[in-house]
Amino acid sequence: MDAVLSVKDLNVVFSGFKALKGVNLEVYDNEIVTIIGPNGAGKSTLLDAIVGKSPVASGHVFYQGKEITNRSPHQVARMGVGRKFQNPNVYNQLTVFDNILLALKGSHGILASITAKLTKAKKGRIYDVLERTTLLDQAFEQVDSLSHGQKQWVEIGMVLAQDPSIVLLDEPTAGMTAKETRMTGEIIKSIAQTHSVVVIEHDMEFVKQIAERIVVLHQGSVLAEGSVEEVQSNREVIEVYLGREAISTAA
Amino acid sequence: MANAVLGYKQSTFPTKLVIISLIGLLIFAVLPFVLGTFQLSFLSKLMLFGTLAVSLDLVWGFTGILSFAHGVFFTLGGYASAYYLKLNLSAAANTYGVDIPDFMVWNGLEVLPWFIAPLKYFPIALLATVAVPALFAYIIGYFIFRSKVSGVYITIITLAIASALTTFFVSQQAYTGGTNGITDVSSLSFFGSEIPPIGLYFIILAYAAFVLALSWWLTQSNFGLVLRSINENEKRIAFLGYDVAQYKIFIWTLSAAMAGMAGGLFVPLNRFISPVYLAVAFGTQVVIWVAIGGRGTLIGPFIAAILLGQFQNYADRVTQDWQLIVGILLLVVVLFIPNGLMSLLPERFSLANLSKPTRISPRAPSEQKS
Numbered sequence: 034m035d036a037v038l039s040v041k042d043l044n045v046v047f048s049g050f051k052a053l054k055g056v057n058l059e060v061y062d063n064e065i066v067t068i069i070g071p072n073g074a075g076k077s078t079l080l081d082a083i084v085g086k087s088p089v090a091s092g093h094v095f096y097q098g099k100e101i102t103n104r105s106p107h108q109v110a111r112m113g114v115g116r117k118f119q120n121p122n123v124y125n126q127l128t129v130f131d132n133i134l135l136a137l138k139g140s141h142g143i144l145a146s147i148t149a150k151l152t153k154a155k156k157g158r159i160y161d162v163l164e165r166t167t168l169l170d171q172a173f174e175q176v177d178s179l180s181h182g183q184k185q186w187v188e189i190g191m192v193l194a195q196d197p198s199i200v201l202l203d204e205p206t207a208g209m210t211a212k213e214t215r216m217t218g219e220i221i222k223s224i225a226q227t228h229s230v231v232v233i234e235h236d237m238e239f240v241k242q243i244a245e246r247i248v249v250l251h252q253g254s255v256l257a258e259g260s261v262e263e264v265q266s267n268r269e270v271i272e273v274y275l276g277r278e279a280i281s282t283a284a
Numbered sequence: 285m286a287n288a289v290l291g292y293k294q295s296t297f298p299t300k301l302v303i304i305s306l307i308g309l310l311i312f313a314v315l316p317f318v319l320g321t322f323q324l325s326f327l328s329k330l331m332l333f334g335t336l337a338v339s340l341d342l343v344w345g346f347t348g349i350l351s352f353a354h355g356v357f358f359t360l361g362g363y364a365s366a367y368y369l370k371l372n373l374s375a376a377a378n379t380y381g382v383d384i385p386d387f388m389v390w391n392g393l394e395v396l397p398w399f400i401a402p403l404k405y406f407p408i409a410l411l412a413t414v415a416v417p418a419l420f421a422y423i424i425g426y427f428i429f430r431s432k433v434s435g436v437y438i439t440i441i442t443l444a445i446a447s448a449l450t451t452f453f454v455s456q457q458a459y460t461g462g463t464n465g466i467t468d469v470s471s472l473s474f475f476g477s478e479i480p481p482i483g484l485y486f487i488i489l490a491y492a493a494f495v496l497a498l499s500w501w502l503t504q505s506n507f508g509l510v511l512r513s514i515n516e517n518e519k520r521i522a523f524l525g526y527d528v529a530q531y532k533i534f535i536w537t538l539s540a541a542m543a544g545m546a547g548g549l550f551v552p553l554n555r556f557i558s559p560v561y562l563a564v565a566f567g568t569q570v571v572i573w574v575a576i577g578g579r580g581t582l583i584g585p586f587i588a589a590i591l592l593g594q595f596q597n598y599a600d601r602v603t604q605d606w607q608l609i610v611g612i613l614l615l616v617v618v619l620f621i622p623n624g625l626m627s628l629l630p631e632r633f634s635l636a637n638l639s640k641p642t643r644i645s646p647r648a649p650s651e652q653k654s
Contacts, residue, residue, distance in 0.1 A: 106522045110525040135506075
């Protein structure tokens with residue numbers, strides 16, 4: 034089976050600093066890949082390079098067999114790669130409804146946006162997204178007035194509304210309460226029924242809740258890859274996390 | 285037609301807004317019959333400044349691009365129209381009785397330059413009034429926005445453009461009339477008969493209403509939503525698949541075209557155009573109208589331009605230092621009413637509230653009756 038997303042020997046350099054060194058990654062249909070690793074391991078950079086936000090020095094990114102290396106962000110987004118950022122990157126001045134409406138898949142040209150009508154099909158899609166992200170009751174509230182967790186869901190909703198075939202989520206539970214984190218896990222699982230999902234996460238409890246395959250990044254390279262158990266028992270991983278005790282206490 | 289889906293009671297027609305607009309239009313339509321000659325043309329002039337402010341509101345208020353170059357677009361349109369009026373002076377009215385303008389004679393030109401000659405014809409002049417500023421804006425916009433220059437740097441570039449063009453127009457005396465600009469132009473005629481001031485007033489009123497309506501229509505659509513999103517966070521909207529540069533170039537060019545036409549209508553009224561309107565000082569005035577009126581409110585900048593113009597007119601009689609008063613007013617507004625005078629109106633009269641469909645509580649699409 035062909036991978037939805039495949040990253041081959043990827044290198045990203047920031048003014049001499051090698052942020053990513055020969056990273057390989059494959060993501061298949063309807064699976065959840067969780068990327069973990071200490072701060073500065075290059076997790077967010079990897080996502081940035083995939084969506085065209087950070088320039089790739091060498092290596093390739095393929096999406097559904099087509100090369101997308103160094104394409105501009107809007108092109109990658111239009112092809113079907115959805116991205117959620119680390120901090121909730123939503124439109125605070127707009128309502129939840131308008132945020133989702135903006136993100137809705139469709140033609141994003143100028144003429145199309147001027148003449149766009151709020152059709153029944155679109156309303157149906159928005160309803161569906163709001164329902165999946167448990168935001169129905171807040172539909173017409175300005176995003177400003179929502180809790181931090183709810184803002185994260187708005188952004189997940191925006192990614193969903195793009196109807197991407199692959200969803201990239203950068204720390205979707207950052208700043209959430211335990212209850213919100215659990216709900217986010219359920220939301221992600223339900224997304225994975227119809228999409229491929231790549232999640233960057235710190236919270237090991239959460240990783241265990243959602244993870245199918247884990248990739249451990251360390252200093253710009255893939256250190257280990259496998260199931261939760263495999264990764265937790267990996268010598269090198271334990272060494273990297275030693276002192277932080279994240280893996281061992283979580284286990 | 286109440287079509288209740290997902291919280292929107294989809295009344296496609298913004299009744300309240302239309303009623304308020306019609307009342308406003310009616311007041312402006314009655315005004316010329318009660319005003320004296322001076323006030324009639326003065327108000328015409330202020331309406332054009334108001335329209336110019338609306339055009340800036342589209343790029344600054346909605347899209348977040350602060351421009352000091354809107355005076356430039358206005359003046360480019362103005363020059364196009366001034367050449368037309370100058371070239372259509374009767375031979376008797378032209379000091380030298382020849383078919384090239386007096387200032388060109390003074391500067392030793394003997395042949396009408398090829399790039400000015402076609403402006404003698406009305407359709408070409410009309411087109412140039414809109415197309416020259418629009419093309420100029422498009423070229424600048426293409427380079428600025430495609431090269432991802434943003435924020436304060438754009439503003440600095442617009443300042444530079446205004447200064448550079450002022451210097452350029454002053455230096456090209458033979459073609460532009462230099463510091464004096466183009467003076468002693470003919471009045472605007474329609475099939476041989478001169479358009480009276482009141483006729484000009486209604487043409488300008490129609491144009492102002494058109495610009496306001498077009499701007500409203502654009503900004504309440506999804507397009508307007510995209511503009512506001514660019515304002516708040518342009519990086520994010522690109523990741524949703526929108527070509528931000530394309531949107532910015534479009535609104536920037538459209539805004540310049542609107543400003544150009546306003547400038548074109550300004551000349552038959554003002555009877556001259558000069559580099560004064562290209563300069564940063566005039567560009568700053570436009571920014572002040574928008575800031576005081578309220579960014580992103582459309583009607584706010586329009587009203588602010590008219591009120592401030594009237595205020596300056598009276599203050600001018602009392603003191604030479606009226607600019608000081610305007611400066612203080614600007615400070616007060618920026619510090620205490622950052623969203624402009626329009627934000628003092630009750631929420632239910634806000635543009636968003638008047639144009640949005642009524643909301644009801646959410647319900648699933650399957651439950652709706654259509």
